[in-house]
Amino acid sequence: xxxxxxxxxxxxxxxxxxxxxxxxxxxxxxxxxxxxxxxxxxxxxxxxxxxxxxxxxxxxxxxxxxxxxxxxxxxxxxxxxxxxxxxxxxxxxxxxxxxxxxxxxxxxxxxxxxxxxxxxxxxxxxxxxxxxxxxxxxxxxxxxxxxxxxxxxxxxxxxxxxxxxxxxxxxxxxxxxxxxxxxxxxxxxxxxxxxxxxxxxxxxxxxxxxxxxxxxxxxxxxxxxxxxxxxxxxxxxxxxxxxxxxxxxxxxxxxxxxxxxxxxxxxxxxxxxxxxx
Numbered sequence: 033x034x035x036x037x038x039x040x041x042x043x044x045x046x047x048x049x050x051x052x053x054x055x056x057x058x059x060x061x062x063x064x065x066x067x068x069x070x071x072x073x074x075x076x077x078x079x080x081x082x083x084x085x086x087x088x089x090x091x092x093x094x095x096x097x098x099x100x101x102x103x104x105x106x107x108x109x110x111x112x113x114x115x116x117x118x119x120x121x122x123x124x125x126x127x128x129x130x131x132x133x134x135x136x137x138x139x140x141x142x143x144x145x146x147x148x149x150x151x152x153x154x155x156x157x158x159x160x161x162x163x164x165x166x167x168x169x170x171x172x173x174x175x176x177x178x179x180x181x182x183x184x185x186x187x188x189x190x191x192x193x194x195x196x197x198x199x200x201x202x203x204x205x206x207x208x209x210x211x212x213x214x215x216x217x218x219x220x221x222x223x224x225x226x227x228x229x230x231x232x233x234x235x236x237x238x239x240x241x242x243x244x245x246x247x248x249x250x251x252x253x254x255x256x257x258x259x260x261x262x263x264x265x266x267x268x269x270x271x272x273x274x275x276x277x278x279x280x281x282x283x284x285x286x287x288x289x290x291x292x293x294x295x296x297x298x299x300x301x302x303x304x305x306x307x308x309x
Contacts, residue, residue: 044072163297163304176241186213198224249274272304
């Protein structure tokens with residue numbers, strides 16, 4: 033018998049950062065897949081896992097800063113690949129990196145990356161991933177021991193290996209991201225990426241020449257000391273997952289720990305920063 037799903041169609045105003053916050057909160061509930069759009073998102077949950085209080089306790093629904101409306105529909109069978117294929121268009125970054133799905137034609141780009149995101153975050157479409165790709169494209173990472181923290185689809189770890197970094201650790205706390213990262217690394221022929229499921233506790237005793245952390249403001253601030261403790265002398269720290277208004281807090285956390293600011297990318301109020309130890 034086919035699984036029956038409920039689709040919650042959320043309209044969020046303002047759409048950003050409201051949709052990002054809602055997505056993060058829904059990720060802690062039984063909802064198992066999400067499709068973003070210009071006005072908000074659709075979240076899917078198996079009907080047998082649904083309960084009347086499934087949205088209870090979501091901070092954003094109580095916040096006066098956002099107006100959120102939704103309606104629910106019952107769906108007999110969800111083909112997740114079909115859902116994201118509808119929305120997944122290949123992207124090009126700085127004329128050098130092409131990110132595509134398996135059903136897109138191979139290109140002659142310098143870095144041709146094949147990603148099947150499924151329910152994982154990180155395709156290059158989001159501003160933060162796009163900017164982190166930009167940082168990597170202009171950074172010589174050859175021979176660097178690297179970490180992709182909060183790896184999502186492992187797209188950044190894959191690009192780092194394509195540019196010569198090795199070995200590379202890719203870590204994500206989400207089981208789906210862990211499995212998806214392994215799959216994507218294999219799909220791109222990567223041989224130097226080791227994927228782990230967990231959080232910053234896994235960093236104890238580790239050292240890196242390059243750390244890539246595209247997560248969110250609060251996690252970055254909470255784990256900053258653990259990142260810095262892992263940085264070799266002269267190592268690079270690339271950060272994203274936060275907004276222009278968060279720069280002061282992030283920069284203060286980095287410089288207080290002896291890191292030197294190098295460069296910033298901005299894209300639609302999202303920011304990515306580069307530091308050197």
